[in-house]
Amino acid sequence: MNKNLKNACALSVLAIACLAARTLEVRAAGTETLRIEAPWARETAAGQRDGGGFMTIVNDGAADQLVGASSPASSEVQIHTVQIENGVMRMRELPGGIAVPAAGRVELKPGSLHIMFIKLNQPLKAGEQVPLTLKFRVAGEKTVRLEVRSVAMPPSAMPMATKEMK
């Protein structure tokens, strides 16, 4: 076998292996009936004890329930909701978690359902990612990485201060 032929063979094997792996990956992803979209967390300041996280849970399968969560970033992760009544904000822990309807979606967003990192080990810095493992009754555990977003005004709203932006 000459060198070129050898190289071609090696390449073919590699290509086939890659294709096979890709197919497997697609299959695996295809069986995921529950997925997390656009997970993010708000940046926190030095000394700020807790931080909030948000995401959309998309469920193509049977009814499920988000029953708990954990993260190496904080001692504890809780599931909360917020209501404003008569001008007073009330934040409450939801020990039972959040119901995820069959073939439906649940939005965890500001002013509503969200997760709370309780007792952060260190501040969440804008631009970093924070790992979070969500526990679903049916779908099991899902680990996602939340993109940490700044609370500062968006660059478009503050052209005078663009130098400060990362």
Add this chain to the structure above:
Amino acid sequence: MKAFLSRHTALSIAVLVLLAVAGGAALQSAFRGPDAEPVATGQPRLGGPFELQDRDGKAFTDKNLLGRPFALYFGYTRCPDVCPTTLMRLATWRRALGADGEKLQIVFVSVDPEIDTPASVAAYADLFRASIVGLTGTPEQVARIADAYRVIYAKVPQPSGGYNIDHSTYVYLAGSDGRFVDVISPLDTEDEATAKLRQLVSR
């Protein structure tokens, strides 16, 4: 003793909840209801002297705010979204006012002095990159300013331990003489809120 303590705790919570409900009703009637106590100015008498602590633990009083109009908001750094959203909106609205807006001071007071320190509240306010003044104080100092603005705040124990704080979500607007002028309610539209701020800074 234990039973007494837990009964005592339950009683304290009940009292807090009652206070919160009564306070909520008072706030509502103060701002919207026909039963508001009549005052000569047509405005509820809110505000007055207070003393809190700045990032270095130095005294920060109502006198420090004199000379420029201010928007005062109460919350706590663990507040997941109502507080940051309100502060972000205030910063954005102030910017929309252009040069006049630069006069406006935005002040954030933490009503969670057990967990938030003056330094951590100041660091939290810095996150917004909008020169927001972050303050807190001793529980007594916080109680005094909250009382002056009729702000409701109540610790609510949570199932897995710890507590959250229910609190008012109004923004209190005062002129450069420190006198209360108006509130921005969380239900106000952007136009309503900016109109109030514009009026405040053009006085």
